[in-house]
Amino acid sequence: MTKLNVDKTKKILNDFENKTILVVGDFYLDEYIETTSDQFSPEAPVPRAIVKSKIHVPGAAGNVACVLKELGATVKTVGVIGADNNGDILKSDLDSRGIDTQGLILDKERLTGTFSRILLLFGGNISQHVIRFDHENDSPLSQSTRKQVISNFREQVKSCDAIFMADYDETGGTGLINDELMEEIIDLAKSNNVLTVGISRLNIKKFKDFDLIITNEKETEIATNIKITDDETLLKAVENLKTNLKSKVVLASLGKKGAIVMDESLTFQLPSFAKKVVDVCGAGDTMSSAFALSKLSNATHSEALEIGSFAASVAVQKEGTATVSRSELLSAIKNEYESINKLVTPVQLSSLVKGFKKQGKKVVLTNGYFDFIHAGIIQFLQEAKKQGDILIVALNSDESTRSNKGTDRPLLNQGDRAKIMSAFSFVDYVVIFEELTPIKLIQTLHPDVLVKGGTHSKEEIVGKDLFEDMSSKALPLMGPSTESMIDFIKNSKKSLHEK
Structure with missing residues (x-):
């Protein structure tokens, strides 16, 4: 993982608004029919569902267009939809988002492809996807319509930075994309130096x-x-696809396993950044769109892959076919990497501390297990921060904690404890030490102030006499101590089992 530079990422994301993308493909309508059911039908032994609401959003190529637009790009479209009610709903939605629909043809001989999902609602905002009904065309586009599609494409492709070909035909030849259109797209793209996706x-x-x-x-x-069964077959398949299609870059999303990108010389693979998965619908389109826009905005392939992966991680936290804004994307990246960047090694931290001291900043160090966070701990850390400019939290490693406190500690592993400490805005850096005490770390860092809380007195602070120019402070811990709270919970659990 390359650890995206937040400033460069901002520059990449801001450049999205300078890009114009032409989406060519199969435009569908996604329909979500929300129902409730508490009895069976009198006609058959099946649930009787009462429709509570219908939600419509653009799907397939329509979702690609919406994702690109939400990310800041100017979006044009070329496709065919039915001259029907669902077509009106779809076109109206795209228009309302500021997407150029002049290239969309309303064909009276066709219906607007629609994916209708039946959702059963329960309490607590929980829903179950029961079944999906697909409304599809059963015949190919007419020749006259195809001629109009190519004419619209030639008109809309002017001044575009990229062409996004989105083929969602699953019925064997009734969709928009065919050999003639692809040849036209490739020829015009090459002559105009336009990226093809x-x-x-x-x-x-x-x-x-x-x-x-x-x-x-x-x-x-x-x-x-x-x-694809392992990394070897994955690489073989992606390389095979890239070679056979004569493409410059192949991006393959791997669901919860992350994604991989292969170009002419390098291969990058990333795990998924998703922390919570609500609905995976449209996540692939989100990754694709963010990756393509990032490439157009001078991101490297590895940077584009990370940005695309983060975009997908935000999308899967939303219900239905959802889009992701640049602010949401940047926030996800900052939250991930600001926490990562706070966790440093003792060697890295030593160099940082020297730099802070040259700048005249006062460095504060506190240490502990921090495996049970409560209001008193948070208040203590806030007070510790006030003792100087830079607050460093040193965590006993898991092995150090077990040696000091027993085999039933820590309650949280060192990785989780480091993430929690890194999440606090008043904590600047987090370091993990393996020794029983922080003596070695204190000698390495030479902080300006040592701080401990709880029941410790100033005289009991480990390392307080190591340096004459280093002060030490014992800050009171508000409320019960961590140890007393852990003991209380253990005893309460024991009493509960004895009843």
């Missing part, structure tokens, strides 16, 4: 000569006939 659920192996191919694990297996 291709995504397809079933037909990605037809997308030859595209600059960027975006797939998922299943789509990669289908296109290459290679079953």
